[in-house]
Amino acid sequence: MRHPELFLVVGMGAALLVSGCGTRPPVIEPAPHGAVVTSARIGMYTKSVMTKKEPDTLLADDGTICRVSADRFRDTAVHTLAYCNWQ
Numbered sequence: 001m002r003h004p005e006l007f008l009v010v011g012m013g014a015a016l017l018v019s020g021c022g023t024r025p026p027v028i029e030p031a032p033h034g035a036v037v038t039s040a041r042i043g044m045y046t047k048s049v050m051t052k053k054e055p056d057t058l059l060a061d062d063g064t065i066c067r068v069s070a071d072r073f074r075d076t077a078v079h080t081l082a083y084c085n086w087q
Contacts, residue, residue, distance in 0.1 A: 049077070
């Protein structure tokens, strides 16, 4: 006996699983007090630093930022990996 509903549910689940494996570009939406990056990972992660903004801000490729001490800012090169509390 075949259950077409079961095949449909399993197929949809597999499609969602596979689609979640790749990286998605960040979605930046306007907010009352700035912008919100909706698809970025927020929190303690290792990310590639795309650029830096004086005096204390590292910017990742997904649009998140991390504020660091002056020493860490100076010692972190652009296009290197940094473990930080990304927001």
